[in-house]
Amino acid sequence: MTSSQSDTSGSSTPDFGNDLNKEHHQKEVAVFNSPELQALLAEIIALDLETTSQGAIRHIGAYYNPVIGHPEAPVLSDRIQQFEYQGGKRKEVMAALQGLDAFCQPCRFVLGHNLIGHDLPVLQSLQPGLQLLSKPVIDTLFLSPLAFPRNPYHRLVKDYKLVKDAINDPVADARLALSIFVEQYQSFWETAQNEPDLIRFYHFCFATGQPQDEHSGQSGDELPEVIGASFEGMSAVFQTLIDRPFTAGPDVLQALVRLCKGLVCPK
Secondary structure (H helix, E strand, O other), rough: OOOOOOOOOOOOOOOOOHHHHHHHHHHHHHHHHHHHHHHOOOOOEEEEEEOOOOEEEEEEEEEEEOOOOOOOOOOOHHEEEEEOOOOOOOHHEEEHHHHHHHHOOOEEEEEEEHHHHHHHHHHHHHOOOHHHHHHEEHHHHHHHHHHHHOOOOOOEOOOEEEEEOOOHHHHHHHHHHHHHHHHHHHHHHHHHHOOHHHHHHHHHHHHOOEEEEOOOHHHEOOOOOOOOOOOOHHHHHHOOOOOOOOOOOOHHHHHHHHHHOOOOOOO
């Protein structure tokens, strides 16, 4: 584990573009400064694995940054930490996984892109006793189409995968996933102001659901049992954005009918 330091004058015509940009920036600052997001970031470690086609671990990266997006981030950069491992023999990989587990121990959530479908099953197959497997998961792959429904896979996501700045740099990928999450949270925050029942509906779905294998539509098989591979982490994200959750099925159905009005055929 290593600590790293962060890295129209003369015109009476209103500039609506600048006004909109200022308003958007003010909203971003409000979200970044919100105690709910700051509390989440303080409890998140972002994780990424690079594996071979056979599933062997080549590189491990983990990243902790509780001040990402914070206006005073440069001053607070000493809080940023990272863990990195470059592949070796199996014995070395096993030792590295113990180091990763220790690095993740203080956090409440593990975050990443496609953690549920890729990284966690790999870790489960190698060391099922890792404590980080029991932590709630925030998977940005699941959140992207909800946060950006008109552009489901975000400017940093293409074909379900991260658009990487570097090859084989899992720390950079973990940092990228955390940045995407902050933008997702901002989108959800804005939705919560305009359509709170939609955020309540997302919370209900994650609070009552379980992830399925990508082929579950054909086989019905669930993912290999990974304690952390549940929707508890995503549910917790939406919990920070609502005043009260749905508690009864009829309430959920009524809200869903209202949300879908004019969007789907009622017959």
